[in-house]
Each structure stands twice: as structure tokens, then as C-alpha cells.
Amino acid sequence: MRTKTKIEVRSLRKSFASDKGTLAVVDDVSFEVRDGEFVAIVGPSGCGKSTLMNIIAGFVQADAGSVVIDGAPRSKPDSRGILISQQGSVFPWLTVRENLMFGLNGHAQSNASSIADEYAEIVGLKGFEESYPYELSGGMLKRAELARALVVKPEILYMDEPFSALDALMSLRMRNELLRILAKERHTVMLITHDVEEAIHLADRILVLSPRPTRIQATFEVPFPHPRRLASREAQELRVAILRELGVDHEGLAPV
Amino acid sequence: MQRIKDTLPPLAVIALLLATWWIVVAATGSLIFPTPWGVVTGTLELLKDGSLWRHIGASLMRVGTGFGLAVCVAVPLGLWMGWVRGAYHTLNPVFQILRPISPIAWIPIAILWFGVGDASPIYLIFISSVFPMIVQTTAGVHTIEKRYLRAAENFGVSRRTLFKHVVIPAVLPQVLVGMRIGLGVAWLVVVAAEMIALHSGLGYMIMDSRNAGNRYDLVIAGMIIIGLIGLLLDGLMRTLERAKWVRWRYAH
Numbered sequence: 001m002r003t004k005t006k007i008e009v010r011s012l013r014k015s016f017a018s019d020k021g022t023l024a025v026v027d028d029v030s031f032e033v034r035d036g037e038f039v040a041i042v043g044p045s046g047c048g049k050s051t052l053m054n055i056i057a058g059f060v061q062a063d064a065g066s067v068v069i070d071g072a073p074r075s076k077p078d079s080r081g082i083l084i085s086q087q088g089s090v091f092p093w094l095t096v097r098e099n100l101m102f103g104l105n106g107h108a109q110s111n112a113s114s115i116a117d118e119y120a121e122i123v124g125l126k127g128f129e130e131s132y133p134y135e136l137s138g139g140m141l142k143r144a145e146l147a148r149a150l151v152v153k154p155e156i157l158y159m160d161e162p163f164s165a166l167d168a169l170m171s172l173r174m175r176n177e178l179l180r181i182l183a184k185e186r187h188t189v190m191l192i193t194h195d196v197e198e199a200i201h202l203a204d205r206i207l208v209l210s211p212r213p214t215r216i217q218a219t220f221e222v223p224f225p226h227p228r229r230l231a232s233r234e235a236q237e238l239r240v241a242i243l244r245e246l247g248v249d250h251e252g253l254a255p256v
Numbered sequence: 257m258q259r260i261k262d263t264l265p266p267l268a269v270i271a272l273l274l275a276t277w278w279i280v281v282a283a284t285g286s287l288i289f290p291t292p293w294g295v296v297t298g299t300l301e302l303l304k305d306g307s308l309w310r311h312i313g314a315s316l317m318r319v320g321t322g323f324g325l326a327v328c329v330a331v332p333l334g335l336w337m338g339w340v341r342g343a344y345h346t347l348n349p350v351f352q353i354l355r356p357i358s359p360i361a362w363i364p365i366a367i368l369w370f371g372v373g374d375a376s377p378i379y380l381i382f383i384s385s386v387f388p389m390i391v392q393t394t395a396g397v398h399t400i401e402k403r404y405l406r407a408a409e410n411f412g413v414s415r416r417t418l419f420k421h422v423v424i425p426a427v428l429p430q431v432l433v434g435m436r437i438g439l440g441v442a443w444l445v446v447v448a449a450e451m452i453a454l455h456s457g458l459g460y461m462i463m464d465s466r467n468a469g470n471r472y473d474l475v476i477a478g479m480i481i482i483g484l485i486g487l488l489l490d491g492l493m494r495t496l497e498r499a500k501w502v503r504w505r506y507a508h
Contacts, residue, residue: 057410059406059409059410077406077409077410077412078410078412079410079411079412081410082410082411083406083407083410085403087403088403089403089404089406089407091404091407091421091422091425091426092504092505093425093426093428093501093502093504093505094421094425098421102408102411102413102417102421103411103412103413105411105412105413105414105417132503132504132507133504134504134507135507152411
């Protein structure tokens with residue numbers, strides 16, 4: 001692909017001070033994400049995936065290295081890249097519509113409200129615009145969160161285990177939903193997940209991280225066209241190869 | 257049906273207490289301590305000459321003024337202390353020292369500063385209800401979950417939007433808890449404050465009834481009315497907790 005580079009991550013390092021001295025979390029991570037590309041990052045739990053994502057999204061400062069977006073160094077978060085995290089951050093005190101309107105600062109009130117409703121419909125929340133988050137199910141809450149991110153037309157979506165709090169069926173549904181939306185509105189997406197199957201289902205490329213202090217251990221291209229058949233032999237082989245990188249053999253019996 | 261089931265046991269306890277009271281007074285043949293019926297007739301007497309309403313009105317006015325002033329001071333101050341670290345570290349120690357001082361201890365100073373008019377009890381109510389509300393509001397700001405502030409930061413909203421749509425609504429339930437505590441304390445204090453001087457209010461009524469001829473029926477009537485109004489005020493604050501803009505906090 002000859003598209004331009006969207007995100008350039010250069011030699012990021014990060015450590016935290018703890019009781020037992022400094023704890024190195026991210027150790028020299030560099031990679032690039034092309035415009036419109038979907039990159040998934042998988043790694044063992046506690047390896048520093050979320051820290052890495054928070055640095056790239058601008059919420060945490062790296063000790064060394066830089067994040068360059070569209071050729072310009074980034075230091076603070078802004079609405080060109082929206083982070084969707086596992087716990088979710090839909091404001092419980094605002095209705096779905098008010099949540100979606102939250103980021104639409106510059107628009108006139110009536111205009112913002114119709115844009116909000118349009119996106120509520122896109123994610124399948126039509127009829128729930130006036131509902132409060134506590135009246136919604138977990139899946140609907142995720143849809144609201146996704147819609148709130150999309151409504152500001154971000155160039156990049158940073159998704160940190162977005163569906164891992166959902167049950168397996170709902171998680172699968174949300175993945176398909178995400179693909180359907182992404183097919184319409186082309187975003188650059190970075191997804192952190194511990195679910196290899198989810199990564200294969202969604203991503204164009206998969207980065208495998210090492211245990212802490214984390215670095216990129218392997219990279220896999222996912223050449224399958226959408227809609228993908230996860231049960232296909234190629235997909236299963238890719239899954240086994242990624243799991244092997246993560247230190248699990250394909251029977252899940254013992255570390256290799 | 258469930259409601260009736262829930263209200264029956266407390267009613268039974270109240271009936272039992274009244275019965276015990278009545279039997280004990282009748283058995284001991286006390287000339288000063290009234291029977292429940294004596295309290296009822298005493299109350300009717302106060303109702304008839306209109307003095308009961310005057311006393312209730314005076315007490316409520318003082319609570320309303322002192323508590324209202326306290327809300328106006330405590331909420332902005334609490335928000336500021338919650339949001340600005342320096343403000344918290346500067347003011348919190350002072351408030352933590354002032355907070356445990358009983359309002360009763362302030363009475364001599366209140367009389368010195370404000371005399372024996374309405375200003376003294378209003379000041380005492382203010383001083384006793386302002387601190388719990390400051391503490392609750394500050395704590396409310398401190399406990400806003402970071403993920404919400406992060407989301408707001410992510411969308412790059414203005415400070416105004418941040419306060420209007422995130423900080424204030426997030427803190428409101430805690431502010432209401434503070435107001436409930438504050439109003440409870442205020443009602444407690446007004447009666448104590450009115451016992452000192454003045455010529456109206458439920459506290460005055462109680463002391464006056466005792467001093468003017470051992471009218472213990474009116475003393476107890478006053479006590480029961482204070483309890484009932486306190487219950488009513490608390491109920492009022494609880495109703496606020498069901499309001500649309502704070503319901504999210506309690507709905508689960």
C-alpha cells in the first residue's frame with residue numbers, strides 16, 4: 001500500500017516510580033501506522049499495552065521518544081484522536097444525545113442535536129437519544145461511546161480493549177458493527193486487545209508485544225479480505241502463530 | 257401492600273411507647289409530667305391562639321436564612337477547593353480545626369458580635385452547616401472518576417463546558433448529601449440557639465413554657481413538633497435526590 005504515514009511512533013520509553021525503585025514499562029517501541037490502517041496490538045496482560053496507548057493518545061508523557069501524527073509531534077490529547085477505553089467514559093449524568101453533543105462545541109445547538117441523532121442511528125441507538133446511560137445495556141453503552149467518538153469525526157480511533165467487558169456474543173456483534181461503520185467512514189484505528197481472534201477479525205496488521213518492559217516482538221500482516229471467516233485454515237494458522245509468539249502452543253496446553 | 261407492611265412495625269413501636277408513657281404517668285400520679293392526652297390538649301391550646309405557627313415560622317425563617325447563606329458560601333468554595341490543589345491545601349486544615357467546634361461553643365461569641373436578635377441564631381446555623389457542605393462538595397470534586405475528566409480532555413472542550421457538563425453534574429449528588437447533613441445540623445442548632453434569648457421560635461417556646469409555670473405539656477409538644485418538622489425537612493431533601501439531574505447516581 002502506498003498510503004501516507006498517519007502515526008509514527010519513535011523509540012518510546014516509559015518507566016514509573018514504584019516502592020521498589022523504577023519500573024520500566026515501555027522499552028524502545030517504534031512503529032508506523034498508515035492512514036486508514038487498522039492496527040491491533042496484542043500482548044500478555046500487564047505488559048504495558050495501555051500505557052503505550054495512553055502515550056500515543058497523548059494522555060501520558062513518554063520519558064523518551066516521540067509520537068508524530070501527520071508529520072507533527074503530538075504532546076497533548078485532542079479531538080482528532082479519540083480514546084475508547086475498557087471501562088467506558090459515557091457521562092452517566094447526560095442523556096445519549098447530550099453525550100453525543102458533548103464534543104460538538106463549535107456547532108449551533110440545533111445543528112449539533114441533529115448530527116448527534118444521526119450518529120445515534122448509525123450505531124443503532126435510534127429511539128434511545130433521551131435515555132440515560134443507566135437505562136442502557138452494556139452493549140448499548142458501547143455503541144453510545146463509539147457514536148460519541150465518531151460524531152466529532154476523529155481521524156484516529158484509539159481503542160483500549162473496548163469490548164472486553166462485554167459477553168462473548170455481544171463482543172462479536174460489536175466487532176461486526178465496528179467493521180460496518182469503518183467501511184463507511186474510513187478511520188485510522190489502533191486497537192489494543194488480549195483477544196487474538198478479535199485482532200485477526202478486525203485488523204490489517206497485528207503487533208505482538210513482549211512482557212514488561214514491553215517492546216515489539218513480532219508483526220503479522222492480516223491479508224484476508226472482509227468479511228473474514230475466522231474458521232478458515234489460514235486464519236487458524238495465523239492464530240496459532242500469534243499465540244506461539246505469546247508463549248502459548250495451539251492446544252493451549254503448555255508454554256513452548 | 258408492601259408499604260403498609262413496612263409502616264406497621266414503626267407505628268406499633270410508637271403506640272407501645274405512648275402506652276408505656278401513659279401507664280407510667282398514670283401509675284406514678286405525677287402532677288408535672290403530662291400524659292400524651294395532656295400534650296394533645298396543650299398543642300391544641302397553642303394552635304388556637306396562633307402562637308405555635310408563629311414559633312414554627314420564626315424557627316424555619318432562621319434556618320432558611322442561615323442554611324441558605326451557608327449553601328451560597330459552601331458550594332462555590334467547595335468546588336474551588338476541590339478543583340484547585342493549592343486552595344485545598346491552604347484552607348482545608350483551617351476548616352478541619354473549625355469544624356469540630358460545637359455550635360453551642362459559638363453562642364457567647366455570637367451574642368457578642370450580633371447581639372440577641374435574629375442575627376445570632378442565623379450565624380450559629382450558618383457556622384454549623386457550612387463546614388459539612390464544604391467537605392462534601394470538595395470530596396465530590398475529588399472523587400470524579402478520572403476517565404470522565406480524560407474524556408472531556410480528549411474532546412478538547414472549553415473550561416466552561418467542562419464545568420457545566422462534567423464537573424458540576426458529577427458533584428451535584430454529593431452536594432445534595434452535604435445539604436441534607438447541613439440542614440439536619442441547622443435544625444438541631446436553631447432550637448439550641450433559641451433557648452438562649454429571643455422571643456420566638458420553638459426553642460424559645462420550650463424554655464418559656466418551663467419557666468412560665470412548669471407547662472411540661474407544652475415542652476413535650478414542642479419537642480415532638482421539632483422532631484416531626486426535622487423528619488419533614490429530611491424528607492424534602494430526599495425528594496431532591498430523586499430529581500432528574502442526580503438520579504443517575506442512585507439508579508442501579
